[in-house]
Amino acid sequence: MKTFAATISFVLLAASPAFAADAAGTAKKPAPGKPEAFTVNASDMKWDAAPPDLPKGAEMSVLHGDPSKKALYTLRLKMPAGYKIPPHWHTKDEQLTIVSGNFVLHMGDTMEAPAATLSTGGFHFLPGKAHHAAEATEETIVQVDGMGPFDIHYLNPADNPNPKAAAAASKKSAP
Numbered sequence: 194m195k196t197f198a199a200t201i202s203f204v205l206l207a208a209s210p211a212f213a214a215d216a217a218g219t220a221k222k223p224a225p226g227k228p229e230a231f232t233v234n235a236s237d238m239k240w241d242a243a244p245p246d247l248p249k250g251a252e253m254s255v256l257h258g259d260p261s262k263k264a265l266y267t268l269r270l271k272m273p274a275g276y277k278i279p280p281h282w283h284t285k286d287e288q289l290t291i292v293s294g295n296f297v298l299h300m301g302d303t304m305e306a307p308a309a310t311l312s313t314g315g316f317h318f319l320p321g322k323a324h325h326a327a328e329a330t331e332e333t334i335v336q337v338d339g340m341g342p343f344d345i346h347y348l349n350p351a352d353n354p355n356p357k358a359a360a361a362a363s364k365k366s367a368p
Contacts, residue, residue: 238254241254243270247270247354250272251276256268265340266338269336271334272332280349281326282324289316289319289336293332294313297311300324
């Protein structure tokens with residue numbers, strides 16, 4: 194019995210460098226479809242006009258993922274002073290981090306609903322389907338992290354700046 198245990202211990206000890214080498218080799222190659230780490234500095238971010246479902250004047254930079262797909266994403270939204278997003282909701286949860294400026298979140302169905310002002314470094318967890326509105330009191334950059342696809346549903350379809358989406362929403366709500 195001692196000889197059997199010693200033999201097993203010897204085999205495992207002898208094989209462990211091979212297992213370690215295999216594990217190290219596997220760690221060096223990302224699995225197919227698995228994202229690789231990357232870094233981006235603020236000066237290297239590409240800013241484009243925000244999508245048409247957001248009021249004109251904002252710019253967006255997608256840092257990670259694709260907000261239109263069912264996957265994790267990170268984006269930044271740059272808004273000028275006075276920028277407002279009328280009352281709306283999103284299907285999925287979002288995490289908001291204020292990178293710079295001041296961001297006012299109105300929790301409810303109107304721009305007059307109770308508000309929280311978030312300044313640089315502030316954070317807000319926003320559960321899916323929570324009604325809210327937002328505004329920037331100065332140039333503001335907000336980082337949004339969530340699970341796609343990103344969507345926005347305006348409480349008043351007429352507030353949707355995207356005519357195609359507004360028309361589709363009106364048809365859905367018509368009796």
